[in-house]
Amino acid sequence: MNRVLQLLGKGAGPRREDATPALDRLAALARTAAAGNRAALRTLIALVTPALLRAVRGVLGARHPDVEDVVQEAALAIVQALPGFRFESTVLHFGCRVAVFTALAARRRLKVRGEGLHDELELDVHDHDQPRPDEQLAGARRRMLLRGLCEDLPDPQAEALLLHVMLGFTVEEVADAAQVPANTVRSRLRLAKDALRARIASDVRLQELMEVLA
Amino acid sequence: MIGTDGLCPDSLVTRARAGTLSSAERRQLDAHLAQCESCRLTLQLGYDFDQVLSEQPGDELLSARVAAAAMRAPRSGRGRSLAVAAALLLLITASAVAAGPTLWRKWKAWRAPSPAQMVLADPPTPVLAPAVEPESVPEPEQAVVPAPASPVHAHRPRPSAPEHVAAAPSADELFASANARRRAGDVGAARTLYVDLQQKYPTSVPATVSRVSLGRLFLDRLHDPASALSQFDGYLAQTAHATLAEEALFGRATALMRLGRREEERATWQRLMLRFPASVYAERAASRLGPTR
Numbered sequence: 297m298n299r300v301l302q303l304l305g306k307g308a309g310p311r312r313e314d315a316t317p318a319l320d321r322l323a324a325l326a327r328t329a330a331a332g333n334r335a336a337l338r339t340l341i342a343l344v345t346p347a348l349l350r351a352v353r354g355v356l357g358a359r360h361p362d363v364e365d366v367v368q369e370a371a372l373a374i375v376q377a378l379p380g381f382r383f384e385s386t387v388l389h390f391g392c393r394v395a396v397f398t399a400l401a402a403r404r405r406l407k408v409r410g411e412g413l414h415d416e417l418e419l420d421v422h423d424h425d426q427p428r429p430d431e432q433l434a435g436a437r438r439r440m441l442l443r444g445l446c447e448d449l450p451d452p453q454a455e456a457l458l459l460h461v462m463l464g465f466t467v468e469e470v471a472d473a474a475q476v477p478a479n480t481v482r483s484r485l486r487l488a489k490d491a492l493r494a495r496i497a498s499d500v501r502l503q504e505l506m507e508v509l510a
Numbered sequence: 511m512i513g514t515d516g517l518c519p520d521s522l523v524t525r526a527r528a529g530t531l532s533s534a535e536r537r538q539l540d541a542h543l544a545q546c547e548s549c550r551l552t553l554q555l556g557y558d559f560d561q562v563l564s565e566q567p568g569d570e571l572l573s574a575r576v577a578a579a580a581m582r583a584p585r586s587g588r589g590r591s592l593a594v595a596a597a598l599l600l601l602i603t604a605s606a607v608a609a610g611p612t613l614w615r616k617w618k619a620w621r622a623p624s625p626a627q628m629v630l631a632d633p634p635t636p637v638l639a640p641a642v643e644p645e646s647v648p649e650p651e652q653a654v655v656p657a658p659a660s661p662v663h664a665h666r667p668r669p670s671a672p673e674h675v676a677a678a679p680s681a682d683e684l685f686a687s688a689n690a691r692r693r694a695g696d697v698g699a700a701r702t703l704y705v706d707l708q709q710k711y712p713t714s715v716p717a718t719v720s721r722v723s724l725g726r727l728f729l730d731r732l733h734d735p736a737s738a739l740s741q742f743d744g745y746l747a748q749t750a751h752a753t754l755a756e757e758a759l760f761g762r763a764t765a766l767m768r769l770g771r772r773e774e775e776r777a778t779w780q781r782l783m784l785r786f787p788a789s790v791y792a793e794r795a796a797s798r799l800g801p802t803r
Contacts, residue, residue: 334581337581338577338580341576341577341581342573342577345572345576345577346565346569346573348576349569349572350563353562354559354563358562358563358566359695361693361694361695362693364575364693367572367576368576368579368580371576371577371580372580375580435557435558435561436558438554438555438558439555439558439562442555460520460552461552461555461556461559462556462559463559464556466520486548489548489552492551493547493551496551
């Protein structure tokens with residue numbers, strides 16, 4: 297978790313006064329929680345946990361058996377980091393960023409220990425209106441490639457890719473969460489997507505699937 | 511090709527995933543996608559993830575457990591990141607620790623090959639073979655559960671082989687194994703192991719705690735609220751262990767709600783609020799008490 301907290305601190309510039317993004321309905325609650333109100337903290341964690349869950353499932357795989365543990369780890373990291381949170385992004389985006397870093401660290405730990413990552417098991421977790429099994433398979437393969445790539449990318453690029461592509465943050469939202477200029481995020485995304493395209497192009501199985509789908 | 515730069519309408523890509531584009535914006539995005547491979551890739555991958563990141567059954571309970579655990583865990587200090595568990599998970603961990611390094615080694619050996627194993631061209635048989643045969647499974651309900659390739663089943667004693675009875679798993683081992691199967695998504699095996707634990711060691715702490723675990727399993731995964739209710743009631747009826755009373759009351763109320771037993775459900779929510787006024791389930795209790803009041 298210390299590594300996660302360090303990463304959260306990266307890129308933090310001088311604190312901007314009244315920098316809380318508009319429409320952040322959790323900001324007041326988070327400020328109360330950061331001031332030591334445990335009831336507010338409990339409510340805050342309960343409210344952000346679904347977003348943490350989505351982020352952790354995205355990085356680890358929807359049915360990975362460690363999802364709950366990693367979400368708890370992320371929730372604890374939020375509790376610890378909250379007093380230093382500058383409210384320069386929304387609280388939810390801050391939480392998602394913590395969850396992404398926590399899950400990425402867990403994924404790298406699992407890789408080092410040689411433990412399975414359950415990417416392939418996601419095939420049976422899908423919407424019932426999902427059209428074709430081969431499309432699901434291609435999607436699962438692309439997800440797997442992106443996750444695998446993020447194990448190897450530099451943290452800032454992996455963060456940008458996961459927040460933007462996986463969780464659907466806009467470039468500006470990623471910039472706010474990471475506390476860097478939007479053009480820096482664009483640059484990181486460009487590099488990360490170049491690497492992803494190269495990985496997709498070299499994946500024979502995915503290319504075969506894409507041929508089937510074409 | 512336009513790259514990921516200021517010319518790309520990334521907010522349109524994001525909103526396309528959310529399905530909130532107007533028809534004019536959709537045309538604008540389509541025109542851009544026709545010439546921008548980067549945005550096509552972003553959108554495709556976004557849809558790929560959206561397929562699997564929707565809410566799943568049981569998420570509400572999971573969120574409540576996470577919130578409860580975050581509040582119970584130490585709030586500061588280095589190296590505390592692994593001290594993240596709800597009361598249930600704390601007990602699970604405690605049980606695993608109590609079982610000692612042997613259990614840990616068995617679990618790790620089953621769950622992940624050692625580096626030495628990984629370099630072997632032909633990996634060795636899991637440490638704890640042989641697997642149990644169907645006729646050796648004691649309870650009828652276990653006979654219909656496919657035997658998972660887990661050390662637990664491999665360790666289960668055969669009734670006809672007295673020399674193996676001495677190696678029967680302890681209550682802690684059974685509990686840890688059942689939890690491992692549950693976390694791995696092997697619901698049938700988890701249920702079998704929890705039942706096994708409760709039958710073999712009915713007065714043990716793991717068996718008591720397992721009533722909440724199995725209750726949750728019946729409620730969230732097996733969609734059997736009547737059996738869930740029986741498990742939660744079993745936990746609440748005893749007095750030796752009360753750490754999970756909040757969770758058991760929440761589970762009981764939820765089971766009663768699903769069974770349509772409104773008055774008993776209402777009484778359980780009130781009991782929960784009376785005993786745990788700052789409960790993380792308070793909002794849920796209030797919302798349920800409103801219409802039934």
